[in-house]
Amino acid sequence: MKPVCSFVTGLNRAFFLLAAAIIFAVVPILLFEVVSRYAFDKPTVWAMEASTLLFGPHFMLAGPYLLHLKGHVAVDIFSEKLHGRLKAASEIFCYLIIAVFGAVFAYVSWPLAMNSYGMGETSFSAWNPPVWWLKFIVPLAFALLCAQALVEAIRALSDGEDRIGVDA
8 A cells, every 4th residue: 555655645746846836937927027017018918817827736736745744724723632543533534524525526627627628618818828728637636635635544544654754
């Protein structure tokens, strides 16, 4: 089971790094827009929309690996008082809830992405870029979240072995 867990975490780490790299595309786009708008009085029709479209994958693809890093906001009023097996059981329960949530959203969003691809959906703006490819990020990200939640549940079962910080 350990190789599968390492593979899932490694895959999510790769998508996390891709999500981080997206910012290096967004910043120059916004810088170009600001300079074009204020220095040359020539705003673009595409820069703001492009940066907005790139923030979706940035946000969605980082989530599954953040689950591994325990980087999401957590309300631990109750869990901080738990110890031993009870704490592990509560973690496993939470990871299973996250896995179900991810699986349901992946399942529901897949037909929407396929429909968007089938009709060649665009943004309907002045620039009008295709957005169907962006719709596939949603089921991908939720499937990855589901897989990572299952991995974290397995790791919680292993009594703390292979927990945070082990990346693949």
